[in-house]
Amino acid sequence: GQNIDQPTEMTATEGAIVQINCTYQTSGFNGLFWYQQHAGEAPTFLSYNVLDGLEEKGRFSSFLSRSKGYSYLLLKELQMKDSASYLCAAMDSNYQLIWGAGTKLIIKP
Amino acid sequence: DTAVSQTPKYLVTQMGNDKSIKCEQNLGHDTMYWYKQDSKKFLKIMFSYNNKELIINETVPNRFSPKSPDKAHLNLHINSLELGDSAVYFCASSRGGTELSGNTIYFGEGSWLTVV
Numbered sequence: 001g002q003n004i005d006q007p008t009e010m011t012a013t014e015g016a017i018v019q020i021n022c023t024y025q026t027s028g029f030n031g032l033f034w035y036q037q038h039a040g041e042a043p044t045f046l047s048y049n050v051l052d053g054l055e056e057k058g059r060f061s062s063f064l065s066r067s068k069g070y071s072y073l074l075l076k077e078l079q080m081k082d083s084a085s086y087l088c089a090a091m092d093s094n095y096q097l098i099w100g101a102g103t104k105l106i107i108k109p
Numbered sequence: 110d111t112a113v114s115q116t117p118k119y120l121v122t123q124m125g126n127d128k129s130i131k132c133e134q135n136l137g138h139d140t141m142y143w144y145k146q147d148s149k150k151f152l153k154i155m156f157s158y159n160n161k162e163l164i165i166n167e168t169v170p171n172r173f174s175p176k177s178p179d180k181a182h183l184n185l186h187i188n189s190l191e192l193g194d195s196a197v198y199f200c201a202s203s204r205g206g207t208e209l210s211g212n213t214i215y216f217g218e219g220s221w222l223t224v225v
Contacts, residue, residue: 033213042199042216043152085150096165097214099152 002026004100006088011106012078020073020086020103028093032064032071035087037102043087046073075105083107112136115200115217122190123225129186130220132200140164141183142214143175144199152199158183190224197221 003025012018024032031050035043049055049064049071061074073086085102092098115132122128134141142165143155156175157165163175172188187194200217 040219042218045213045215048213087152089152096154101150 002090002092002098004088004090004098006086006100006103008101009104009106011108012075014078014080014107014109016078017074017076018078018105020075020088020105022071022073022088022100024069024071024088024090024098024100026090026092026098029066030091030093030095032062033089033091033097034062034071034073035089036084037087038084046086078107080107080109113200113202113215113217115198115220117220118218119221119223121223121225124190124192126190127186127188128190128222129184130198130200130222131182131184132217133182134200134202134215134217135181136202136215138202138204138215139180140203141177141180142201142203143183143185144201144216146197146199146219148196156183156185187222190222192224195222195224 006022031048033048034046036046037043047062049062052064052066054061054063059076064071085104087102088100089097113134140159142157144152145155146152154167155169158177160180161177174186177183197219199219201214203214
C-alpha cells in the first residue's frame with residue numbers, strides 16, 4: 001500500500017537548526033511536497049522536489065533521495081513563528097498526493 | 110484577494126441536518142478538491158474535479174455530494190449529518206494536468222464542521 005511516515009512531534013530551540021524526516025512508499029512517484037500548517041489554518045506550500053538533491057529556499061531547504069524513498073525538510077535559524085505542523089506528501093503515478101499526518105514542531109525560546 | 114475561499118469557516122449543526130460548504134478559487138486553476146482533515150491530522154482527499162468533471166471520488170458516503178457549477182467553484186453538500194462527520198474540510202485547487210511543476214495545491218482556509 002501507499003504510506004508516508006514522519007515523526008509526530010519534534011522540539012527545537014529558537015535560533016537552532018532542525019531536520020524533519022519523511023519516508024514514503026507510493027505506487028510510482030512524481031514528486032515530494034512539503035507544506036506548513038499553523039494551528040487552525042490551512043496548509044501552505046513550502047517546497048517541491050522531484051529530482052535527487054537539495055533545494056534551498058531561504059531558511060528552508062528540502063532534500064530528496066528517490067532510491068531511498070526519503071526526504072527531509074531542514075529549517076535553519078529557527079524563529080518562534082516556525083512553530084507549526086509540517087506535512088510531507090508524495091505524488092503517486094496517478095498524480096495524486098498521499099499525505100503524512102504531519103510533524104508538529106515546537107520551538108522553545 | 111483570497112485565492113481559494115470557502116464558507117462558512119465554522120459550522121455547528123445537529124445530527125440529521127443537511128448542510129453545504131461553498132468554495133471558490135480565483136487562480137484560474139482547472140482542478141479543485143475537497144479534503145477532510147480528521148482529529149489525527151491526516152488530510153484525506155474526498156473529491157477532485159477537473160474542468161467541472163469529477164475525476165476522483167474516494168470512498169466517501171453518498172451523503173456527500175460535490176457540485177461544480179463552473180471550474181472556479183466546487184461546493185460540498187452533506188445530507189443527514191452524523192457525529193463522525195465532524196472534521197475540518199479544506200477546499201483546494203491546482204493547475205492540474207500532468208505538468209509536474211504545476212501541481213502545487215493551494216488550500217482554502219478550512220471549514221470547521223461540528224456535528225452535535
